[in-house]
Amino acid sequence: MKEILNVDEDMEQILRKMEEETGLFCVRERNENLGIQTLGEYCYFSLGKTSRELREQGFHFYKSKDVANDYNGPKPSYSMTHIKLLYSSDYTILGVQMIGKGNLERRYEILQTFLSEGKGLKELAEYSIYGKSLEEEMDILNLSAFYAMEVSRPLISVEEVRGLQQAGAFFLDVREEEEHEYARILGSKNIPLHSLVRRMSEIPKEEKVYVYCRSAHRSLDAVNFLRGAGYDNVYNVEGGFIGISYEEYTKDKERKREKIVNRYHFE
Structure with missing residues (x-):
């Protein structure tokens, strides 16, 4: 097994799971001019600093992980793409890591330019990736930048979920009932996002509430709504249930420990 270079541990766990799915681990240059690596049918890259490097250098930074369907650009893969952004308090981009099935070259080039020029999330959120207006074609890079500014x-993080679940924390799942029944954090409460208004009385105000969904988008809407309704102790779970599944699957398998979910779900 070859070493995966210059990615954070959480992103490496995603790659290891993909390695297991493909039964193949071959790291090579996808393009001689670009640092895009391949792992079976998947591609990944890391630009700028990693979390470890920033901590070692004493930087105070923020991070955001997003999972989105890749449906834009000249060759959409229509598959899940993982993006991790590292940025400063003024939203300057410090590092980015991305994993997907394809269509990464243009995004790599843009992010490389943004890093070299010291640009930030607001500029990335408003940048036209493929020369079209955002109304015509908003890319996952735009969405991830918007999301990162919100999740400040x-x-x-998904790394905190296990300890909180084992301590009996209140987890609120705002996905649909069938999603919750299929795969969930054990002991979590299910109130679909569209039902929050009429079922708010079921959510405690006197304790911390940790909200999750599939990929942390619906849960962000729920957190914003609840905070506006007077809930001060609500927290979004970064990466959603997909992120939780990747985090738990790898470590559960390595450590042979009990699961905190009834089933992993990676899509």
Whole structure:
């Protein structure tokens, strides 16, 4: 097994799961001019600093992980793409890591330019990736930048979920009932996003509430709504249930420990 270079541990766990799915691990240059690596049918890259490097250098930084369907650009893969953004308090981009099935070259080039010029999330959110207006074609890079600026509000990482679940914390799943039944954090409460208004009385105000969905988008809407309704102790779970599944699957398998989910779900 070859070493995966210059990615954070959480992103490496995603790649290891993909390696297991493909039964193949071959790291090579996808393009001689670009640092895009391949792992079976998947591609990934890392630009700028990693979390470890920023911590070692004493930087104070923020991070955001997003999972989105890749449906834009000249060769959409229509598959899940993972994006991790590292940025400063003024939203300057410090590092980015991306994993997907294809269509990464243009995004790599743009992010490389943004990093070299010291540009920030607001500029990335408004940047036309393929020369079209955002109304015509908003790319996952735009969405991830918007999301990163939003999640600077209270949130927890997937690494914190296990400890909180084992301590009996209140987890709120705002996905649809069938999604919750299929795969969920054990002990979590299910109130679909569209039902929050009429079922708010079921959510405690006196304790912390950790909100999750599939990929942390619906949960962000729920957190914003609840905070506006007077809930001060609500937190979004970064990466959603997909992120939780990748985090838990790898470590559960390595450590042979009990699961905190009834089933992993990676899509």
